[in-house]
Amino acid sequence: QVQLVESGGGLVQAGGSLRLSCAASGRTFSSYAVGWFRQAPGKEREFVVRISGGGSSRTNYADSVKGRFTISRDNAKDTVYLLMNSLKPEDTAVYYCAASTQQWVTSQEREYNYWGQGTQVTVSS
Numbered sequence: 001q002v003q004l005v006e007s008g009g010g011l012v013q014a015g016g017s018l019r020l021s022c023a024a025s026g027r028t029f030s031s032y033a034v035g036w037f038r039q040a041p042g043k044e045r046e047f048v049v050r051i052s053g054g055g056s057s058r059t060n061y062a063d064s065v066k067g068r069f070t071i072s073r074d075n076a077k078d079t080v081y082l083l084m085n086s087l088k089p090e091d092t093a094v095y096y097c098a099a100s101t102q103q104w105v106t107s108q109e110r111e112y113n114y115w116g117q118g119t120q121v122t123v124s125s
Helices: none
Strands: 004-007 010-013 018-024 033-039 046-051 059-061 069-074 079-084 093-100 119-124
Touching: 004 093, 018 033, 018 093, 018 119, 033 069, 033 079, 046 069, 046 079, 059 069, 079 093
Parallel strands: 010 119
Antiparallel strands: 004 018, 018 079, 033 046, 033 093, 046 059, 069 079, 093 119
8 A cells, every 4th residue: 555645735926836745655666657637626637747667767748737847756765756847827736646556657547546635736827
């Protein structure tokens, strides 16, 4: 069983930056693929970015965040980070991290086995 805890959300002005963290329990977390998803008010949850497990750190970004967001992981700390730069009001959402027992999966939510509780990000204009 893996537990995921997100942190780092908050209120920021447009153009600002935030770094989200996803801390995991579990000895095999380094081998798991991890994704970030977000859900804005009144909208369905959507894929943001994913990173592979197993040491290769392969990544894939949604077009809406490409060039502004960066995902990384520190396997020694069992933590995945999401650095968000040049934030826009449309980035406002609850951000969730999710982990899959596979090293690399698609952006489909059903492929992720574990989910965090989410952290709120609000970007003011």
